[in-house]
Amino acid sequence: AQSVTQLGSHVSVSEGALVLLRCNYSSSVPPYLFWYVQYPNQGLQLLLKYTSAATLVKGINGFEAEFKKSETSFHLTKPSAHMSDAAEYFCAVTRGGRRALTFGSGTRLQVQP
Amino acid sequence: DGGITQSPKYLFRKEGQNVTLSCEQNLNHDAMYWYRQDPGQGLRLIYYSQIVNDFQKGDIAEGYSVSREKKESFPLTVTSAQKNPTAFYLCASSVTGDEKLFFGSGTQLSVL
Numbered sequence: 001a002q003s004v005t006q007l008g009s010h011v012s013v014s015e016g017a018l019v020l021l022r023c024n025y026s027s028s029v030p031p032y033l034f035w036y037v038q039y040p041n042q043g044l045q046l047l048l049k050y051t052s053a054a055t056l057v058k059g060i061n062g063f064e065a066e067f068k069k070s071e072t073s074f075h076l077t078k079p080s081a082h083m084s085d086a087a088e089y090f091c092a093v094t095r096g097g098r099r100a101l102t103f104g105s106g107t108r109l110q111v112q113p
Numbered sequence: 114d115g116g117i118t119q120s121p122k123y124l125f126r127k128e129g130q131n132v133t134l135s136c137e138q139n140l141n142h143d144a145m146y147w148y149r150q151d152p153g154q155g156l157r158l159i160y161y162s163q164i165v166n167d168f169q170k171g172d173i174a175e176g177y178s179v180s181r182e183k184k185e186s187f188p189l190t191v192t193s194a195q196k197n198p199t200a201f202y203l204c205a206s207s208v209t210g211d212e213k214l215f216f217g218s219g220t221q222l223s224v225l
Contacts, residue, residue, distance in 0.1 A: 032212050043203055043216025094212055100146060105155040
């Protein structure tokens with residue numbers, strides 16, 4: 001079985017500060033990993049995905065994530081937070097043999113002015 | 114514009130009542146999914162369908178039913194057997210073999 005664990009249900013940063021959202025995965029096979037963002041009362045949008053190519057993945061809105069096999073991690077970062085980044089972020093992994101994604105419990109990002 | 118449409122946006126269910134949530138897509142995607150979202154628990158897979166007239170149970174299928182009679186439609190019925198139906202329900206679709214999901218804007222279901 002494959003799963004992801006997101007450390008920290010709430011993260012608060014100041015505008016302009018580094019954003020770091022943590023995700024660790026568990027997988028018996030090389031995983032496909034994803035970060036999605038959800039704005040209030042909306043569906044999810046794909047930020048970026050890792051599919052065994054480059055370990056550093058760049059996504060939309062200035063976000064990027066690095067796949068580290070030795071640490072089983074796929075943390076999401078952004079050098080400088082904007083107010084518009086305030087949202088809930090979900091890490092996800094494919095389930096072995098199925099294409100349906102398994103999502104983490106989410107991290108709500110607050111950006112303080 | 115192509116996309117996924119979920120309706121209604123808000124839905125109220127009485128005790129013992131079945132309710133159906135609509136999900137329609139015009140992206141020509143073969144695969145469609147239903148997820149349930151509860152605060153602090155992320156998204157949990159209810160049912161998914163890779164092709165018309167075929168669907169599989171997800172992690173929390175008990176108390177739910179689906180049909181996939183048309184490629185563009187994947188309605189979800191919340192039956193009276195689902196004792197805790199209050200949640201935000203999200204429908205998604207994808208191209209078969211592509212893990213990128215496209216989501217609708219969700220339906221908030223509450224119990225009266």
